[in-house]
Amino acid sequence: MATCNGNGAANISSKLQVEAIQTVIPLKITDPRFSRRIALSKNLCSDDLQRRFHMVLYYNKASETDSGWIVAGWFKESLGSAIVESPIFAGRLRKLEDDNLEFVSNDSGVRMLEANYPMNMDDFIELKKKENVENELVFWEDIHETSPQFSPLFYVQVTNFKCGGYSIGISCSLFLADPFVMTSFLKMWSKIHNNLVSQIDSPKIPAFYTPNYTKIGSSPNLSIASPKTINQITQTLIFKNPKNPLKMKNEFLKNLASKCVGETEGKIGKKISSNFTFLVNENFENVKVENYSREEIIKGESGLSIMSGNWDDLGADQVRFNEGNKAVHISCWIIIGENDQDLVMITPTPNEDSSELNIIITVSN
Incomplete structure (x- = not known):
């Protein structure tokens, strides 16, 4: 397996170059379509819409014929098949007359970008430990506050590095899916992708192979990360609770949040913000977004059982778009919005055999 070792990271002055942008829609029409109401405890504001989850998976070049351009070329079909299933x-999203939101499965599509970064991948991974540059590997356009129905909720960015390695960057609205649901989808998509590619006879050059349509590196030097994404640094802690379905009431959820917030404050050495957002995904169908003051939620020890978790619990290492080529590095983070209002999110594990609840707490640094 080829590796991505190299020098000269400090001498690279050029930025990410976007080579292609396209929209991937389901390979067949969703019928029947469905909608899902999102209940808000207050009027919608811009920060409610911009909270999102980011993941970047880094892959070495697995063979002479492997590249991010090849992988992305097959995404048009494999992702189109995956979103038929989901x-x-x-x-x-669309705004309702009562200022709540409704999600509609209208097949508007996922936005996908292909990009080029003039640096070796290992150098970039080292650089991101010192500078907040990883945001260039994920794309996000703010959801329009008054007309959200025109804004994508899910973005994929494939970035090719000079050494031949590549990254796959994921951006997903928290109204659409939490990190566990998103990762579950990525696992399913990667299996569909590998099945598709394995059935294709040689030569394995996809129809949507960007180098066939553009001269790589000829696009203008374009930085695509928004200022909010670049500047905000957050910290996320994950906890787990063995859910008792009979106790899935609001008071139970608030007590659970109280327990985890207390644990979080002890671990990070500071209190969460005086007002924070409480997002509850009760059963993958109903989403509630409420706002609480710290005093309303903190009640001391609740006696509830919780366990500490981390990003490894997502199982993102199982997302492999080239069979056997495991990600050499994975990054995950959550953006909570410009006003730095901390986030408490409760969601069940997307596994029929599990009754666990995941409590995800994200605070601004």
């Missing part, structure tokens, strides 16, 4: 990922 059409929620190609849907949009």
Whole structure:
């Protein structure tokens, strides 16, 4: 397996170059379409819409014929097939008359970008430990506050490095999916992708192979990360609770949040923000977004059982778009919005055999 070792990271002055942008829609029409109401405890504001989850998976060049351009070329078909199975990922939000939101599976599609970064991948991974540059590997356009129905909720960015390695960057609205649901979808998509590619006879050059349509590196020097994404640094802690379905009431959830917030404050050495957002995904169908003051939620020890978790619990190392080529590095983070209002999110594990609840707490640094 080829590796991506190299020098000269400090001498690279050019930025990410975007070579292609396209929209991936389901390979067949979603019928029947469905909608899902998102209940808000207050009027919608811009920060409510911009909270999102980011993941970057880094892959070495697995063979002479492997590249991010090849992988992305097959995404048009494999992702199109995956969202037939889970059409929620190609849907949009729309605003209702009562200022709540509704999610609609209208097949508007996932936005996908292909990009080029003039640095060796290992050098970039080292650089991101010192500078906040990883945001260039994920794309996000702010959801329009008054007309959210025109804004994608899910972005994929494939970035090719000078050494031949590549990254796959994921951006996903938290109204669309939490990190566990998103990762579950990525695992399913990667299996569909590998099955598709294994059935293709040689030569394995996809129809949507960007180098066939553009001269790589000829696009203008374009930085695509928004200022909010670049500047905000957050810290996320994950906890788990063995869910008792009979106790899935609001008071139980608030007590659970109280327990985990207390644990978080002890671990990070500071209190969460005086007002924070409480997002509850009760059963993957109903989403509630409420706002609480710290005093309303903190009640001391609740006696509830919780366990500490981390990003490894997502199982993102199982996301392999080239069979056997495991990601050499994975990064995950959550953006909570410009006003730095901390986030408490409760969601069940997307596994029929599990009754666990995941409590994800994200605070601004």
